[in-house]
Amino acid sequence: MMHVRRSPEEISANRQRYEEHQKKGLEFAPKALPAPSPLPAPAIDAAAIIHQETIPGGWYWSTALKRGEALRIDQGDGGSTVALVAWNAADTSERLNLVDTVKVQWTTALGKGRVIFSDMGRVMFSLIEDSSGAHDCLMGGSTAASNAAKHPGAKTRNTRDNLVLVAGKLGLTRRDIPAILNLFAPVRVDDEGGFHWRGKLSNSGDYAELRAEMDMIVGLSNCPHPLDPDPVYAPKPVIVTRFRAAPAVDDLARTATAEAVRGFENNAAMLA
Amino acid sequence: MTDFIKTSASRSLENAVQDHFIPAEAPWSGIVRKGQTIRIEDSHGQQAIDTLFYRADDFGERYSNQDTMRAQGGAYIGAGTKIVSNEGNVMLVMTADSCGRHDTSAGACSCESNAVRFGHGTKYLHACRDNFVLEVTRHGMSKRDIVPNINFFMNVPIKPNGEMTIVDGISAPGDYVELVAEMDVLCVISNCPQVNNPCNGFDPTPIRVLIWDGED
Ligand SMILES: [Zn+2]
Numbered sequence: 337m338m339h340v341r342r343s344p345e346e347i348s349a350n351r352q353r354y355e356e357h358q359k360k361g362l363e364f365a366p367k368a369l370p371a372p373s374p375l376p377a378p379a380i381d382a383a384a385i386i387h388q389e390t391i392p393g394g395w396y397w398s399t400a401l402k403r404g405e406a407l408r409i410d411q412g413d414g415g416s417t418v419a420l421v422a423w424n425a426a427d428t429s430e431r432l433n434l435v436d437t438v439k440v441q442w443t444t445a446l447g448k449g450r451v452i453f454s455d456m457g458r459v460m461f462s463l464i465e466d467s468s469g470a471h472d473c474l475m476g477g478s479t480a481a482s483n484a485a486k487h488p489g490a491k492t493r494n495t496r497d498n499l500v501l502v503a504g505k506l507g508l509t510r511r512d513i514p515a516i517l518n519l520f521a522p523v524r525v526d527d528e529g530g531f532h533w534r535g536k537l538s539n540s541g542d543y544a545e546l547r548a549e550m551d552m553i554v555g556l557s558n559c560p561h562p563l564d565p566d567p568v569y570a571p572k573p574v575i576v577t578r579f580r581a582a583p584a585v586d587d588l589a590r591t592a593t594a595e596a597v598r599g600f601e602n603n604a605a606m607l608a
Numbered sequence: 609m610t611d612f613i614k615t616s617a618s619r620s621l622e623n624a625v626q627d628h629f630i631p632a633e634a635p636w637s638g639i640v641r642k643g644q645t646i647r648i649e650d651s652h653g654q655q656a657i658d659t660l661f662y663r664a665d666d667f668g669e670r671y672s673n674q675d676t677m678r679a680q681g682g683a684y685i686g687a688g689t690k691i692v693s694n695e696g697n698v699m700l701v702m703t704a705d706s707c708g709r710h711d712t713s714a715g716a717c718s719c720e721s722n723a724v725r726f727g728h729g730t731k732y733l734h735a736c737r738d739n740f741v742l743e744v745t746r747h748g749m750s751k752r753d754i755v756p757n758i759n760f761f762m763n764v765p766i767k768p769n770g771e772m773t774i775v776d777g778i779s780a781p782g783d784y785v786e787l788v789a790e791m792d793v794l795c796v797i798s799n800c801p802q803v804n805n806p807c808n809g810f811d812p813t814p815i816r817v818l819i820w821d822g823e824d
Contacts, residue, residue, distance in 0.1 A: 350803060350810035357726055357804075358773060428752075435673070435715025435756045438772060440724050444713065445770025455737075455751075457720030474683055474713060474766075476674025481696045496696075510694065511667075515674050515756050525766045529683035562678055598724045 358442070369449040369592060373465040377543045380408060384579040391418075391558045393571030394493035398502045398555040399578060400425060403607075406464060406547040406581035407554065409574060411520050414540035416574050417561040418519040419477045419495045421502070422452075422460050423512070425551040430454045431514045434473045440595045444473045444525075449592050451599060452517065452546070458606060459599040460552060462589035464581065465545035470522035475531060475562060477516055482562045487569045495557040502555035519544050521561040533563040547581050547589075549603055615704045615786060618823050619645075626819040632812040633801035635739035637747065639664055640789045643822030645703065648760055648797070649784040652813035654777035656762040656800040658716045658736045660744075660755065661691060661699050664792035667749055669695045673712040673756040683766055685710040685758060691787065694755075699793050704786035707779045711764040714774060715756045716740060717802045726804045739798035747794060759800075760785055762807045776806045788822075 386405065391397045393416070401407060401422075409418050424430035433455040438444045440453060447469035452461040477495025484492075499513050520542055522534040548554075558574050560566065583590065590600050612621050621627065625644070630636045632655075640646045648657055663669035672694040677683055679692045687705040690698045715721075718737035722730045740754045761779040766772045799815050800808055 347810045351806065353726075354805050354810075429750070431752075433715070433721075435713065436718070436721045436724075439714045439774070440721060442773055443770045444766055444772055453721070453724065455718070455720070455754075457718070457724045474674065475678045476672070479675070479696050482678070496694075509668065511752055513694070515672075524768050524770065525683050526768060529766065531677075531681055531683070595724050598728065601728070602720070602724070 369447065370588065372469050373448055373467040373543070375467050376541050377408070377410060377467065380577055380579050384581070385577060386580065387578045389576045390573050391556060391576060392573050394559055396498035396502050396555065396557045397576065398506065398553060401548040401552045401554050401578065403548050403550050404580065404582050406545050406579055408543055408545045408577040408579065409519055409556070410543040410577070411574050412540070413572050414542070415566060416558055416572050417521045417564065418574055419499070419516045419557040419559070420519060421499060421514055421516050421555045423553045424454065425553050428508060428512060428553070430456050431512070432460060432517065434515045434517060438473050441593065445469065446471050446473065449588050451589050451596050453599060457599060458602045459549040459596065461546040462549060462587070463544065464547045464589060465543065468520055468542040468544070470520060470534070472518035472521035472523035472561065475518065475523055477518065477557060478559050478562050483569070486562070490569045492569045493559060495559045498557035498559065499555060502557070506553060518561055523563060531563060533565055545581070547583065549600070550606070611782070613782060613784065616823065619820055624818045624820055626817070628817040630797060630799045630815045630817060632814050633734055633799060635743040635796070635798050636817065637743045637794060637796040640793050640795050640819060642789050642792050645786050645788045645820045646795060647784050647786045647818040649782065649816040649818070650707070650761045650779045651781060651816050653779050653781040653783065654761070654809040655779070655813045655815060656777065656802065656807040657760040657815055658798040658800050659758045659760055660740065660796045662794040662796070663693065663699070664794050667747065667753060667794070669693045669697070670753070670755055671699065671757065673758070676712060683713055685712055698790045700787040700789050702785055702787050704784070707761055707783040707785065709763050709778055710785070711759040711762040712756065713766065713772065714759060714762070714764045716798060717800065722804060730804055733803065734801040736798035736800050736802070740796060743796050743798070759807070774805050774807050777808060
């Protein structure tokens with residue numbers, strides 16, 4: 337057995353180093369993060385808008401998104417959950433990585449000022465505006481089976497099939513579909529780990545803006561979340577606006593946490 | 609090595625069809641046939657064991673952490689948990705668990721994420737994703753096939769406000785999980801090399817994997 341036990345002194349030093357990381361991560365970030373974005377959403381400068389798309393309830397859409405552009409996702413009349421996946425446009429083996437995103441930022445609660453990492457330790461998105469702070473990193477989207485169980489007999493569309501379609505039309509396959517981020521899904525866990533849908537403060541007009549920090553392909557699916565309490569399958573349309581959004585000099589998402597700073601250093605090395 | 613623990617009258621070291629000793633920090637992979645039981649044993653305690661499953665005859669179907677969490681309505685893995693694939697099929701069921709807490713929210717360590725979490729100075733340390741890449745490549749797969757995994761024996765409590773952190777493992781020497789396969793699966797393990805967080809007590813240790821045929 338090739339195994340050398342570390343000494344108690346080494347372990348103790350390692351633990352101390354870890355606890356310092358942990359303290360910084362848990363104490364520094366919440367101080368720096370802002371309140372949710374205001375409602376109603378301010379208008380986007382018309383000159384900055386590149387494209388606007390209305391995704392009907394139950395449907396999907398994908399778009400290229402270049403570095404320095406952003407997507408505003410507006411749930412409109414309310415009640416919609418939007419599932420999001422993304423791939424590096426230059427190398428689709430680099431993709432959204434939610435487990436790293438939550439582990440590195442020490443939280444499953446993403447909100448304004450947080451970033452979303454790829455599997456390569458680089459930042460894909462900065463969450464530059466977010467009125468709800470109610471997103472789900474854990475549960476994934478609906479499937480044909482979950483819809484059938486919840487809405488027996490109803491004709492429905494589901495996130496799983498939508499993302500297979502998104503991937504398929506991009507020349508990708510189900511092997512390329514990463515774990516998904518559900519925007520506008522107020523899922524939290526209790527002390528035993530059980531999932532709960534916490535009713536939103538605002539049921540209409542919530543929006544999130546995600547700025548691309550690398551050139552990407554983004555896939556979206558607009559289907560009810562598996563925990564959505566609405567017993568009727570009636571997803572509403574969402575409006576997605578792609579617009580130019582150059583980062584501010586003192587951009588919060590770049591400086592809010594030590595982890596984000598290092599992520600952006602990795603982006604800079606890739607772009608250099 | 610700890611003493612063998614019997615969980616079933618028919619289960620002994622002598623009638624195990626496979627018995628693997630996985631050194632600290634090393635990868636392993638093997639097929640578990642439908643009906644067989646795989647035991648993953650934390651030989652020294654407090655070791656995180658990063659694990660993935662792929663359908664043996666179609667690697668495009670594989671473990672899905674989100675489908676698994678959704679199917680059971682909770683974030684942690686324990687006795688009774690159905691291990692669910694990206695196609696919504698049950699791959700295995702956890703039939704025994706002497707530890708009580710396993711994670712599937714925090715994923716594997718990697719050189720890249722370690723550097724973001726702990727500083728660029730930790731980039732060149734052996735990590736689970738490198739183990740996974742090496743191991744799945746032996747089966748014709750690549751990095752794109754590496755999905756969020758199960759961390760057996762790793763304790764990652766998530767608070768109601770969303771905060772999460774990796775805390776000390778609660779497994780003792782000899783703690784084990786057993787899973788019975790509902791389909792033929794390829795099991796891929798990285799015996800986590802992580803030395804920067806308490807998931808394995810800053811001291812990776814060897815593990816043991818045993819496989820038995822079905823009891824009927
Ligand atoms: Zn690891």
